[in-house]
Amino acid sequence: MDDNPHLTIILPTYNEAENIAELIPQIQTRFSGVPFLLFVVDDASPDGTADVAHKLNEQYGNIEVLTPPMRRGLGAALRYAYDRVTTAYILSSDSDMSFSVNQMIELYGTIQAREHDMVLGSRWCPGGSYEAPEFRIRLKKMASAIGNIVVRVLAGLPVTDVSANFRVLRKDAWDRIDAVENTNAMLFEMVFKC
Known part of the structure; x- marks a missing residue:
């Protein structure tokens, strides 16, 4: 097996100490069987996530903790990490375990099997799920559904979930994107520019 990493997995974190203690061993x-690096991009979590x-x-021995210089949002944290990747592929996922490690390996296998620049995971596909059904989360879910419809119509892309941080892309595709958004809008920006 080639020991040079082919993949960097990026986990943005804020107060995810308990989750990464479970998630990282699963990953x-x-x-x-895959040589990979893991970047934990911690946004100054007070719960000891970085520790x-x-x-x-x-x-x-393959984990690097990245701490962006200032808290500016998910997009800024992801850009900070993506810009430091040296491997051929980048996989990013939320650290709250809303996507399983089996789904991560499936996503990675999909981009390797096809000649796509980016493959998106979706909470809207069979087997997908959204966060707990409290009122604030239901509003987020509704806004996400509307946003995804708008993107499908405007971009003409057959995607169901551009707002989830669950995607894998080629590093050379990232280098062409030139993302500027600091918020979650960067997830949309990536799809439009890829």
Whole structure:
């Protein structure tokens, strides 16, 4: 097996200490046949998320904790991490385990099997899910559904979920995107520019 990493997995975090303590060992096990790096992009979590990631790196040796210079939003954190990637592929996923590690490996396999620049995961496909059904989350879900319809119509792309941070792309595609958004809007921007 080639030991040079082919993939960088990016997990943006804010107060995800408990989740990454469970998620990262799952990723390490499931991706054991794939040489990869893991970037934990921590936004100054007060719960010790970065400490947990550093401790896990002592065990696995392929984790880098990135701390953006200032908190400016998910888009800025992702750009900060994506710009530091040196591998051929980038996979990013939320750290709250809203997507399973099996779905991550499936997403990575899809981009390798096809000649796409980017492959998006979706909460709207069979087997997909959205966060807990409290009122604020239901509003987010409705806004996401409307936004995804608008993107499908305006961009003419057959996508169902551009607002989820669950995607894999080629590093050379990222280098062409020239993203500027600091908020979650960067997820939309990536699709439009890719």
